[in-house]
Amino acid sequence: MKFDEIQLRLLDEIADLHGVPEGAYNIRSDSQAIGRRSTEHIVITPKKDVSGIDIEILPGTKNESVHIPVVLTKSGLKEVVYNDFYVGEGADVLIVAGCGIDNCGTADSEHDGVHRFFLKKGAKVRYVEKHYGSGSGKGKRILNPVTEAYLDEGAEMTMEMVQIKGVDDTERKTIASLKENAKLVARERLMTHDDQNAVSTYEVVLEGENSSADVVSRSVARDDSFQKFDAKIIGNAPCYGHTECDSIIMDRGRILAVPGLQANHVDAALMHEAAIGKIAGEQLVKLMTLGLTAEEAEEQIINGFLR
Amino acid sequence: MLELKNLSFTVSEETGSEKEIIRGVDLVVPDGKLVVITGPNGGGKSTLAKLIMGIEKPTAGSILFNGEDVTDLSITERAKRGISFAFQQPVKFKGLKVIDLLRIASGKHLSVGDACLYLSSVGLCARDYIDRELNASLSGGELKRIEIAEILSRATKLSIFDEPEAGIDLWSFNNLIKVFEDMRRDIRDGSIIIISHQERILNVADEIVVIDGGRVKRRGSKEEILPTLLGSASVSNFCTGAGNKEDV
Numbered sequence: 001m002k003f004d005e006i007q008l009r010l011l012d013e014i015a016d017l018h019g020v021p022e023g024a025y026n027i028r029s030d031s032q033a034i035g036r037r038s039t040e041h042i043v044i045t046p047k048k049d050v051s052g053i054d055i056e057i058l059p060g061t062k063n064e065s066v067h068i069p070v071v072l073t074k075s076g077l078k079e080v081v082y083n084d085f086y087v088g089e090g091a092d093v094l095i096v097a098g099c100g101i102d103n104c105g106t107a108d109s110e111h112d113g114v115h116r117f118f119l120k121k122g123a124k125v126r127y128v129e130k131h132y133g134s135g136s137g138k139g140k141r142i143l144n145p146v147t148e149a150y151l152d153e154g155a156e157m158t159m160e161m162v163q164i165k166g167v168d169d170t171e172r173k174t175i176a177s178l179k180e181n182a183k184l185v186a187r188e189r190l191m192t193h194d195d196q197n198a199v200s201t202y203e204v205v206l207e208g209e210n211s212s213a214d215v216v217s218r219s220v221a222r223d224d225s226f227q228k229f230d231a232k233i234i235g236n237a238p239c240y241g242h243t244e245c246d247s248i249i250m251d252r253g254r255i256l257a258v259p260g261l262q263a264n265h266v267d268a269a270l271m272h273e274a275a276i277g278k279i280a281g282e283q284l285v286k287l288m289t290l291g292l293t294a295e296e297a298e299e300q301i302i303n304g305f306l307r
Numbered sequence: 308m309l310e311l312k313n314l315s316f317t318v319s320e321e322t323g324s325e326k327e328i329i330r331g332v333d334l335v336v337p338d339g340k341l342v343v344i345t346g347p348n349g350g351g352k353s354t355l356a357k358l359i360m361g362i363e364k365p366t367a368g369s370i371l372f373n374g375e376d377v378t379d380l381s382i383t384e385r386a387k388r389g390i391s392f393a394f395q396q397p398v399k400f401k402g403l404k405v406i407d408l409l410r411i412a413s414g415k416h417l418s419v420g421d422a423c424l425y426l427s428s429v430g431l432c433a434r435d436y437i438d439r440e441l442n443a444s445l446s447g448g449e450l451k452r453i454e455i456a457e458i459l460s461r462a463t464k465l466s467i468f469d470e471p472e473a474g475i476d477l478w479s480f481n482n483l484i485k486v487f488e489d490m491r492r493d494i495r496d497g498s499i500i501i502i503s504h505q506e507r508i509l510n511v512a513d514e515i516v517v518i519d520g521g522r523v524k525r526r527g528s529k530e531e532i533l534p535t536l537l538g539s540a541s542v543s544n545f546c547t548g549a550g551n552k553e554d555v
Contacts, residue, residue, distance in 0.1 A: 218402075246401065285362055286398040288382040289391070290412045290457065300411065304402030 001027070001035040010071040010100030013132040017069065021096075025067040026053055028081070030074050042066055042093075052082035052114075055095075059088030059120065067096045070113065075105020075139045080112045087155075089120040098130040101141040101167070110142035117148065119155035119182075127159045133166025140168040147174045151182035153208065159186045163198070164306065172200040178239075180208030188217040189306045192225035192253070202231040206239035206268065216244040220302055221253030232260035235268025245274040248305060309336040309359065309465055309498065314368035316354055316521075328354045330521040331368065336465070341491045341499040343512035345536065351521040352502045353395060356469045359500070360392040361385045372465065389464035393457070395473055395502075397450035400441045405453055408441060412457035425456040428489070430482035447474035455486060466490070468501045472508065480507075487511045509533055 001020060003011065007029055011017040020027075020035065024042035027035040031051075038044045041061035045054050055066055068083060085095065103109045119125060133141035149157050155178075163170060176184050184204060192198050204213045213233055221227045233241035245257040259272035279301055287297035316329040329351050336342050344352050357363040359370060361382040369378045377385055386392075400408075409422045423433030429452040439445060441453065451474050458466050471487075472480055484507050490499055491511055501508055509515055515532035517525040525532060 280398075282398050283400060285382060286394065287411060289360055289362070289386050289394075290408075290461070291383060291386040291414060292411060293383050300403065300407070301400065304400055304404075304407060307402050 004073075006073045006102050007071050010073070010102060010132065010134070011069055013134075014071075014098030014100045014130040015067055015069045015096050017067065021065070021067040023065040023067070024055075026055075028068070028070045030072060031077060031079050039064065047082060050082050051079060052084070055083065055085045057085065057087045057091050057093055057123075059090055061088065061091040061093055063092065065094040065096065069097065070099040070111055072099070072101040072103070072109050072111055075103050075109055075135075075137055076107030078108070078110040080114065082114045083116070085115070085117045085125075087117065087119045087123040087125055090122045091120075092124040093126075095125055095127045096129075097127070098132075099143055099145075100132045100134070101143070103133070103135040103139045103141050104137040105135075106138045108140040108142055110140075110144070112144040112146070114146040115148070117150065117157065119149070119151045119157060121152045122154045123152070124156045125158070127157065129159070129161050131161075131163040131167050131170070133168065135166075141166060142169045143167050144171045145173070147172075149174075149176040149184065151176065151178045151184065151211075153179050154181045155179075156183040157185070159184075161186070161188045162190075164189070164191045165193070167198070168194075168196050170196075170198040170200075172198075174200070174202045174204075176202075176204045176213070178204070178206050178208055178211040178213065180210060182208060182211045184213040184215075186213075186215040188215075188219075190217065190219040190227065191222070191302070191306060192220075192227055193222045194225065195223070196225040197227075198225070199228045200230070202243070203234070204232070204241065205234045205236065206241055207236050208239070209237045210239065211237065212240040214242045216242075216246070218246050218305060219255070220248045220250065220306060221255050222250040224252050226254045226256075228256045228258070229274075230258040230260070231272070232262065233270055233272075234262040234264065235270050236264045238265060238267035239269070241268070241270040243272045245276075247276040248302065249276055249278055308338050308371075308373060309500075310334070310371040311355075311359070312369045312371070314355075314358060314365050314370065316351075316358055316363060317366045328521055329358065329365070332518075332521075332523055334516065334523060334526070336498050336500060338464075338496045338498055339494055340513040341487070341494065341501070341511060342514045342516060343501045343503055343509050344516045344518055345502075345504060345509060346518040346524065350519045352518050353469050355518060356392070356467050356500065356502055359465075359467060360390060362392070386463075391458045391461045391463045391466045393454050393466070393468040393471060395469040397441075397447075397454040399443060399445075399450070403441055404437070405439050405441060406437045408453070408457055409460050413460040417460065422460075425460045426453070428459060429453070429456045429486060430479055431456070448476050448479055451475050452479060452483075455483070459486070459490075464497045466497070466499050468499070468503075470502050470504075472503060472505050480505075484508065484511065506533075506537065509536070
């Protein structure tokens, strides 16, 4: 498998890849699978009815990874891809997704990835997803990911979602349902600039006793961009749920935070926190006393905040 | 060497009247000296320190640093010329770690080992702190000690400490005195200004300046000034001192 320069640059941005990854992988470029490898414990098969793949991770698989990066380098492409992950009992794996779009043309390019995760009892998944856009064309770079996670007893899933640059329009939807002792941790980092638009909606249902969810978003809205963070946790059992939206607003950016909690059980402990504000003047002054210019100070503060 | 010439700072109050915080201060801080500025609360000490760093702009007068007029220079330019400032209330940052601040302060990619030396010298077990975020999970005393470590790592010609003892517990206070004694010993051609009420910090001074009502009320060697202050409102013993919260 050979990559061109744009593919390599996008793969580096979204998955820190400099070539073919270790372990199982499926690399998709401009609507074609350009490389695929299954391993003894992780089997990837293409779907027959729709575009996408099934990834089966056998029970007890440990310390293995699956990379499924997607790159779009042609202007005007629009695709919807369905990827289903079946994670066997007691497995413990890293899944790296991510999509990079380079659009130098005038037509919009769009990738809508629908990822469904079925975690069996005691399975653990760390899911990392980075979105990135580049290219000087007028065509928009659009990403509308849907992530669904169904966690059986004692399963744990950590999601790290990052979108720092170049994506014009995003509508992210994450839904999850958790059985007894299951645990979901979601960390979202987002920066929008120019006239970008980003919406992120969560609906997490804590069905089982002692299940827990922790959904935290840190975001920066600059220039004329708009963000909406709409996180809802529903507690149907003795459970623990926490959502947090912490945002820095700059220039003429706008942010709407809509935290939502619904307790349907007397022992459901649910909490939300939301804070939106500009960079504190004292933070800038402090870093300037250490020799940084105001612009350098701002950059350090934002980089740290989104780390 | 730092020279303040006829320095004044006036603020407009809500009522429309003007209030003079600093009134025509003339002061020289020579190279190789540790100068403690003391005086009653509200007397203008912290404002004077902020004027020197450029955080506030004087309404009249001038500030010379090593012979250069820095009155119109920005905070950044003064920092680059070799002025450091330890805040009375350390600033918190979400996401930035202790090592990040030490690297920014020192202006180089400090190794973890070097960063640890600065933290150890302010009495922090370095390994426990280096990757901590500078946020509300750290106590006031811890933040304060990290603030002082940043100034040590900068090693500039002029270091200003605004009430370094505020918010520090007794154990750290003893350590802090040692930090200042060490700085005093290694001062060479640099100079140090400490704003403080504490007798033990006054004791480390070469010179003491008393600021009251926005003016220099008295100045002189420690031997001259300290005896006149003991027992007065402008100096306090740490154990019984007012205005010190132990929050570690």
